[in-house]
Amino acid sequence: MASRNINVSETSRPKLPRHAKLKFDETRQVWVILAPERVLAPDEIAVEVLHLCDGVRSVAQMVDQLAEKYAAPREAIATDVIAMLQDLADKGFLTEARESTA
Amino acid sequence: MSDTLAGNKTTTAGPTDGLAVLEQTRSAAETYGIPLAVLLEITHRCPLQCPYCSNPVELDRGSTELTTDEWKKVLSELAELGVLQVHFSGGEPTARKDIVELVQHATDVGLYSNLITSAVLLTKDKLSALADAGLSHVQISFQGNEPLVADRVAGLKDAHRKKLEVAKWTRELDMPLTVNAVMHRQNLHQLPDIIQMAVDLDADRLEVANVQYYGWALKNRAALMPTVEQIEETSRIVEEAQARLKGTLAIDYVVPDYYALRPKKCMGGWGRQFFNISPAGKVLPCHAAESITGLEFESVRSNHSIAWIWQNSEAFNRYRGTGWMPEPCKSCEFREVDYGGCRCQAFALTGDAGNTDPACALSPRHEEIFKQAEQESAGSQNRFLYRNFAGGTLEADERQDKHDGS
Numbered sequence: 001m002a003s004r005n006i007n008v009s010e011t012s013r014p015k016l017p018r019h020a021k022l023k024f025d026e027t028r029q030v031w032v033i034l035a036p037e038r039v040l041a042p043d044e045i046a047v048e049v050l051h052l053c054d055g056v057r058s059v060a061q062m063v064d065q066l067a068e069k070y071a072a073p074r075e076a077i078a079t080d081v082i083a084m085l086q087d088l089a090d091k092g093f094l095t096e097a098r099e100s101t102a
Numbered sequence: 103m104s105d106t107l108a109g110n111k112t113t114t115a116g117p118t119d120g121l122a123v124l125e126q127t128r129s130a131a132e133t134y135g136i137p138l139a140v141l142l143e144i145t146h147r148c149p150l151q152c153p154y155c156s157n158p159v160e161l162d163r164g165s166t167e168l169t170t171d172e173w174k175k176v177l178s179e180l181a182e183l184g185v186l187q188v189h190f191s192g193g194e195p196t197a198r199k200d201i202v203e204l205v206q207h208a209t210d211v212g213l214y215s216n217l218i219t220s221a222v223l224l225t226k227d228k229l230s231a232l233a234d235a236g237l238s239h240v241q242i243s244f245q246g247n248e249p250l251v252a253d254r255v256a257g258l259k260d261a262h263r264k265k266l267e268v269a270k271w272t273r274e275l276d277m278p279l280t281v282n283a284v285m286h287r288q289n290l291h292q293l294p295d296i297i298q299m300a301v302d303l304d305a306d307r308l309e310v311a312n313v314q315y316y317g318w319a320l321k322n323r324a325a326l327m328p329t330v331e332q333i334e335e336t337s338r339i340v341e342e343a344q345a346r347l348k349g350t351l352a353i354d355y356v357v358p359d360y361y362a363l364r365p366k367k368c369m370g371g372w373g374r375q376f377f378n379i380s381p382a383g384k385v386l387p388c389h390a391a392e393s394i395t396g397l398e399f400e401s402v403r404s405n406h407s408i409a410w411i412w413q414n415s416e417a418f419n420r421y422r423g424t425g426w427m428p429e430p431c432k433s434c435e436f437r438e439v440d441y442g443g444c445r446c447q448a449f450a451l452t453g454d455a456g457n458t459d460p461a462c463a464l465s466p467r468h469e470e471i472f473k474q475a476e477q478e479s480a481g482s483q484n485r486f487l488y489r490n491f492a493g494g495t496l497e498a499d500e501r502q503d504k505h506d507g508s
Contacts, residue, residue, distance in 0.1 A: 019238045019278045021214060027136070027184025034214040036239035036278050036306065039138045039186055090349040092278065092306045 006089040006096055008059065008082050013097040015055030020093040022050050035093050049081055055097035059085065134374060134422070136412065139187040140180055141378035143389060144173060144204070148194040150220045151257030151488035151495075152245065154284060154319035154326060157193065158392045161491050162381040170200040172402070174207045176379060179408050181211040191218040193381065202231045209236030216241060218282075221268035222261050229268065233275045240272045241280040241309075247295035255289060257488045257497075269303045280307040286326035287479060290336055297343045301351055308351055310340055312358035315475075316390050316450045318489045325486055327479040333361050359461040360475050364436065365443025366461070372421040372445055377412060385411045387418055390446040394455045421445050426456060430464040 008014065016022060021034040022042075031047045033040040042050060052062045063081055067074040088094040146161040168176070180188065188208055195201055196219055208215045216239040217232065229240075242265055246252030252262035272279045281300040285293065293310065300308040312333075313319045313326050328336070340355045347353065359366045369376045369388045378389045383402040386392060392399065397420065400411040412418060420426065424437050431442040442448075443459025451460045451471055458465040460472070487494040 017278075018276065021238070023186075023212075025184070025186065032186065034186055034238075036280060037139070037187070037189070037216055037241070091352070 006086075006094070008086040008089055008094075010058065010060035010063065010078065010082075012059045012085075013055055013057060014053045014059065014085055014089070014094050015097055016050065016053060016093065017095040022047070033093060035091075040093075045080075046084055049084060053085075053094070134413065136183045136185060136409065137375050137377060138185065139189065139376075140185050141189045141191055141376075141389060142173070142176070142195075143191050143193065143378060143380050144168070144195050144201075145198050145381050146193040146491075147197040148192055148220060148489075149197070149222055149258055150194070150243075150261065151490055152243075152255060152284070152318075153257075153322040153486040153488055154286065154313045155489040156314070156317065156319075156389055157489070158390065159317050159321070159493070160392065161193075163491070166382040167198075168381065168383045168402070170203060172383065173200075173204055176383075176402055176408070177204070177208050177213060178211050179402075181208075181213050183409050185213065187214040187216065189216045189218050194220050194223060196223045196228065202228070202235050205232055205237050206235035214238055219243070219268075220256075220261070221265045222258065224268045224271075226271050229271050230275060233277055237277065239278050239280065241282050242269055242272070243282045243284065244296065244299070245284070246289045247292045247299045251289050251292060255486070257486070266303070269305070273304045278307075279303060279305040280309060281305045282309045282311060284311050284313055285328070285336065286313045287328045287332065288326065288484060290328055290332045293336060293339050294343075297339070297347075297351075297353070301347065305351060307354065309354045309356065310336070311354075311356040312336075314356075314358070314444075314447075315360065316444075316446045317393055318487075318494070320450055321487050321494065323475065324478040324481060324483040327360070327475050328358065329479045330361060330476065332479075333358060359444070359447075359459075360472055362461060363463040364461075365440050365447075365459040367440045368444035368447075368459070371423075371441035373412075373418040374422070374441070377418075385415070387421075388444075388446060391417070393446050394449045397455070421455065428456065428458070430462075431458050434464065 006012070019036060023032055023034060025032045030041055033042055049062065052065065059082060063074060063078045066081065067077045085094055145164065145167055146157050147164055177188065190201065190205065195217060205215050215237050217237055218241045221242045244252060244265060245255035246262065249262040253259055269279055281303065283296045297308065312328070315323050319326060340353060344353045373387050376388070378386050379402065380386055380392065384392065384399040385402060385408060386399055391397065397417045399417050400406055400415045402408060424441070427437060427442055431437050443461050445455040447461060448457045448459045449455035452467055460467040462468060485499070486497040488497060
């Protein structure tokens with residue numbers, strides 16, 4: 001039942017669960033994640049990565065896209081993105097799209 | 103509960119993960135921006151009678167409660183002001199027949215909804231309707247890990263079994279669950295089992311909240327106050343569990359300030375980042391604020407907007423910032439760390455809300471008051487005064503004898 005203890009890897013297809021809402025806060029002019037009794041302020045890079053987390057894209061595809069956009073080494077981006085997503089997953093603010101095939 | 107809302111968070115994100123908790127990014131110099139989250143105590147009616155209830159001793163009667171339309175107007179106004187989350191609380195929020203309608207309205211105006219509930223009135227259909235209305239999170243209070251202690255503290259038969267059932271439905275509906283456990287002398291021995299219960303219920307978060315002693319809890323202090331040894335043991339148990347359960351269960355820990363040397367930064371500082379609205383529509387700096395006599399609180403039923411009340415009302419400005427402080431707070435290097443502690447506690451224990459919170463070791467009243475509490479903790483007065491609209495009912499004697507004998 002639980003969607004916790006996810007191991008984020010390049011094959012993961014992460015998405016925000018129903019209870020974690022990414023929203024632009026018009027009053028304060030910042031992106032926020034609304035979570036149970038918490039308001040989190042993701043930094044610019046986290047916001048960009050979270051916008052790619054649609055449950056369809058794999059982490060590998062996200063990393064490819066970011067590496068191309070920033071002309072940065074793929075390996076470094078992969079490490080950063082996976083670490084960030086893993087941390088979100090550990091806090092319960094990220095889930096994985098259900099696998100259609102095992 | 104509201105302590106964690108007000109910034110006493112233990113789950114602050116580290117600097118490496120791209121996340122910060124928004125409350126903590128505010129600078130001290132900032133003027134008082136509208137809070138991110140607001141606590142809505144939509145009723146004081148509750149089937150439970152917990153002796154440490156955080157509601158005021160003078161409860162709002164059902165007939166004084168805001169109507170459905172009035173609450174909807176409040177929700178719309180809050181969303182327009184930039185409030186992002188609401189906590190539907192009480193009393194028992196599901197005692198109101200319009201709870202689904204109110205959650206739906208919160209969703210419609212873009213607010214994120216949390217339900218803070220005793221759970222005992224919920225059916226599976228009602229919970230499912232709340233989820234469909236956009237409810238994002240359920241927090242259920244537990245009084246112990248088994249019915250004997252839990253139902254006695256709640257003052258309601260079969261409450262514990264019902265809570266377990268609703269907790270399971272919450273997870274079946276894929277809503278995140280917080281278990282709130284209010285701890286005191288008569289249930290602290292169950293803490294390891296309560297932690298395991300939260301894991302077994304597949305909760306995301308557990309709040310281990312030691313009783314804060316004002317209102318009903320102050321009346322019951324002699325029956326609730328833990329011993330110093332119990333608190334030391336509690337801290338050990340919590341720290342061990344936090345490490346062991348990382349990634350499975352987040353544990354927030356609210357320490358009892360009676361045994362601290364420094365007071366808590368209550369509500370994140372008076373009028374700085376928190377307000378709540380009472381069943382009758384009063385806008386309050388703290389859910390216990392009405393216990394302070396001599397302060398006038400404005401209502402949403404007045405001609406003033408909520409924004410005006412927050413910025414300009416006398417009650418909010420009375421203890422804002424540091425200008426109101428007497429010594430030893432005035433010249434204290436921690437004055438902007440704890441803002442002098444808790445105004446309600448200062449009032450309850452010293453008779454003046456403008457005094458230093460006696461939880462602070464620098465308060466001239468600290469020693470006398472906490473010696474007394476320590477003596478009470480070692481005493482054998484275990485009978486509860488149950489919370490109700492009649493001003494409280496003392497627990498029956500025979501029942502107590504039975505528990506003493508077990």
